Amino acid sequence: MQKYVALGIGGLTLDTAVFRQQRDAPNALRQGAILVALIGLVVGVATFVGEMGEVMLTRDYEDVTQTLYDGLITMPWYEDLATYDPRFPENFRTQFTTIANTVQLFQSSVMGGALKIIAIPLLYLATWFLYGGFAHIVARLLGGAATFNQTLGATALASSAHVLGVVQLIPFAQLSATTLLALIASYLALRETHNLPPLRTLLVTVLGVVLLCVLLVPLSFGVGYFLSPYV
Amino acid sequence: MIDTLNGALLLKRNVFLHLRESPTVVWRGLMMILFVGALVGGVHGVQAFFATLNPDYTYNQIQREVETIINQQARESTLDEQRQILGIVDENLDPVIALLKRIDGLPTPLPRPVEAVVRGIAVFVSMPLQYLQGVLIAAIFTHLAASVLGGKGSIQQMIGVGALSTAPHALDALKFVNVLGDLIMPVAWAWGFVVLVVATSVVHRLELVRAAIATIFFPLLLVLLTPLFCIVSSLVIQLLLAMVA
Numbered sequence: 001m002q003k004y005v006a007l008g009i010g011g012l013t014l015d016t017a018v019f020r021q022q023r024d025a026p027n028a029l030r031q032g033a034i035l036v037a038l039i040g041l042v043v044g045v046a047t048f049v050g051e052m053g054e055v056m057l058t059r060d061y062e063d064v065t066q067t068l069y070d071g072l073i074t075m076p077w078y079e080d081l082a083t084y085d086p087r088f089p090e091n092f093r094t095q096f097t098t099i100a101n102t103v104q105l106f107q108s109s110v111m112g113g114a115l116k117i118i119a120i121p122l123l124y125l126a127t128w129f130l131y132g133g134f135a136h137i138v139a140r141l142l143g144g145a146a147t148f149n150q151t152l153g154a155t156a157l158a159s160s161a162h163v164l165g166v167v168q169l170i171p172f173a174q175l176s177a178t179t180l181l182a183l184i185a186s187y188l189a190l191r192e193t194h195n196l197p198p199l200r201t202l203l204v205t206v207l208g209v210v211l212l213c214v215l216l217v218p219l220s221f222g223v224g225y226f227l228s229p230y231v
Numbered sequence: 232m233i234d235t236l237n238g239a240l241l242l243k244r245n246v247f248l249h250l251r252e253s254p255t256v257v258w259r260g261l262m263m264i265l266f267v268g269a270l271v272g273g274v275h276g277v278q279a280f281f282a283t284l285n286p287d288y289t290y291n292q293i294q295r296e297v298e299t300i301i302n303q304q305a306r307e308s309t310l311d312e313q314r315q316i317l318g319i320v321d322e323n324l325d326p327v328i329a330l331l332k333r334i335d336g337l338p339t340p341l342p343r344p345v346e347a348v349v350r351g352i353a354v355f356v357s358m359p360l361q362y363l364q365g366v367l368i369a370a371i372f373t374h375l376a377a378s379v380l381g382g383k384g385s386i387q388q389m390i391g392v393g394a395l396s397t398a399p400h401a402l403d404a405l406k407f408v409n410v411l412g413d414l415i416m417p418v419a420w421a422w423g424f425v426v427l428v429v430a431t432s433v434v435h436r437l438e439l440v441r442a443a444i445a446t447i448f449f450p451l452l453l454v455l456l457t458p459l460f461c462i463v464s465s466l467v468i469q470l471l472l473a474m475v476a
Contacts, residue, residue, distance in 0.1 A: 013257040014387045057346045059337040067337060071330035076322045164360060172353040177364035184367070184386060198378065 004035050011035075011160030011185055019154050019192040023146070028153020036128045036159045040121025043165040047120060051113030053171030061107055065100045072096075128152070128159055130215065135190055135208035142204060144194030154189035158182045183209070232266055235259070239395035239426055247433040250392050257387050260394030264366060267397045268359025274404040275358060280351035284343065286335045294328045362397050369393060369446075373431050377445035382435025392434050396427040 010018025022028055072078055073089070081088045129152070136144075136151040146154075161181035167173045183205060191201045238246025253259055282289045301324075305317050339346060370393040374386050399422035406412040424446065432442035 013255070013261065014390070015257070016387070053349060056340045057349060059334070059339055063337050064334055067334050068330065071326065071333060075326045075330075077319055164363075167356045167360065170353050170356050171349050174353070174357040174360070176357075176360045177367055180364065180367040180371070184371070184390070187386070 004031075004038055007031070007035050007157060008039065008160045008163060011157030012163060012181075014185055014188055016188065016192060019157060019189055022157055022189075023150045023154045023193045025153060028156075029149045032128070032153045032156025033125065035156050036124050037121050039159050039163050040124035041117070043124075043162055043168070044117040044120035046166045046169040047116045048113040050168040050171050050173065051108040051116070052110065054108040055110060055113070057171055058108065061104055069093075069096055124159055124162060127212065127216070128156055131155065131186070131208050131212045134211040135186070135204050138207045138211075139190060139194045139196065139201075139204045142196060142200050144190075144196055144204070146193035146195075150193045151190070154193045155186055158185035158189055161185055232262065235263060235395070236266070236398050236401070239263075239398040240422075242426065242429050244429070244433065247392055247395065247430055250395070251384070251388050251433055253391070256391030258391075260366070260391030261363070263394045264362045264397050265359045267401050268362045269355065270401055271362075271403045272355040272358025274407065276351040276353075276355035278407050279354040280347045283347035283350045287332065290328050290332055290335075294324065297324060362400065366390065366394050366397060369396065369427060372449035373427065373446050376448040377431055377435040377437060377442065380435075380437060380441050380445050382431075382437055382445065384434035384436070388434045389431070392430040393427060395430055396423040398426060399423045 007018060007022065009015075010021075022031070025031055073092075078092070081092075132152040132155040133148075135155065136146070136148055139146070139151065159182065161178045164178050164181070165175055168175055186208070187201060187205045190196070190204050191198070194201070194204070196204065235246055235250065237243075250256060250259060297320075301317055301321050305314065308314050308317065367390065370386070370390045373393065374382075374384070374389040377384070377389075399419045402415045402419040402422075405415050408415075428439060428443045428446050431437065431445050432439050435442065435445070437445065
């Protein structure tokens with residue numbers, strides 16, 4: 001465990017020596033996978049605890065939407081529009097219900113929080129594997145010299161940035177900076193493994209993200225749509 | 232930490248040089264961000280605690296601010312349509328504030344004092360991350376521009392030494408003081424900018440003028456490109472609408 005804590009701190013503080021050490025490790029891929037899964041698990045548990053807190057401190061969603069609707073339809077602007085257009089109240093109700101149902105999908109829930117303990121490590125592992133794979137292909141096309149294991153082993157250290165996500169243990173805490181820090185760490189990992197010039201390394205880092213987004217954005221919408229009735 | 236903070240505020244070059252050569256430059260930079268973030272977050276957290284305990288005060292303050300803006304806009308407006316919109320906003324302001332108070336007053340499973348404490352802690356822990364985000368954005372773009380201008384520093388040094396630019400933002404802790412708050416923001420920002428220029432100069436071994444150009448290059452580009460982007464996108468929208476029609 002101590003080894004993984006050291007790797008995590010090395011990745012988080014962008015320590016080049018740790019990136020090189022990981023590149024040259026004989027079992028870089030396995031170590032990387034364990035590190036990413038551990039970070040995912042820690043963040044997943046923290047997120048679950050935070051979401052439970054939010055559920056205990058948040059007003060009932062049905063009550064909020066009902067109070068909001070009752071308040072809106074007694075306002076002067078609503079009355080003016082209802083007088084001007086007799087179909088307005090019906091249209092407004094339909095629109096309001098649609099928006100309220102959509103927003104409900106993003107509300108904290110016990111089930112959703114519990115799911116994240118498993119979903120976050122899996123998501124981190126999938127993202128690391130896909131990003132590392134894409135970045136490796138692009139790097140090799142641009143003249144990179146590292147093996148697949150070396151690329152994956154080093155880019156796993158970039159996941160260390162996600163450890164900042166433990167702040168989500170506190171309900172309502174706002175998470176930021178992790179993506180940027182992970183990108184910088186990925187740049188260093190690719191530079192140390194593939195020995196490419198800075199501009200090419202930057203290109204590999206960015207193209208890896210672009211390819212990942214092209215694949216993940218439609219996929220996440222699809223999964224979200226599929227899971228929404230159960231969460 | 233306090234010595235480094237003082238050195239950054241007083242632009243002491245040896246503090247910047249010492250940090251640049253440190254093998255734990257990123258770690259020390261992160262500690263500086265954590266220190267300033269915790270200081271500002273602590274004060275803002277206490278403020279959030281009292282705001283949650285006393286929501287009426289917060290909503291009344293919002294109402295007063297919106298009323299001031301409406302009055303100001305009404306005095307300056309020249310078009311009838313503009314006055315009409317301001318009239319609608321003014322007419323609906325009281326019911327909107329009353330509705331917000333009603334929603335805020337709905338019960339939660341845990342009592343309000345618990346919510347107040349948790350919201351205060353949330354602000355406290357979130358603030359260092361917000362500063363870190365700002366430092367990373369500034370460091371990445373400044374590093375890119377400095378490298379093009381012949382800079383020799385590494386991204387780690389840029390992040391670690393660039394983190395010193397958060398030192399003047401310790402002033403943000405005083406933002407809650409009514410009149411002082413508006414004055415502090417630009418002062419902290421300008422002071423932070425100067426610290427970042429010195430940091431870039433030290434990290435990349437550039438003259439101050441070049442370092443200033445590297446620091447300002449991408450923000451300036453953004454400012455110049457934004458109107459161009461707006462013009463191009465409005466032209467595209469008009470073209471699409473014409474095609475649909």
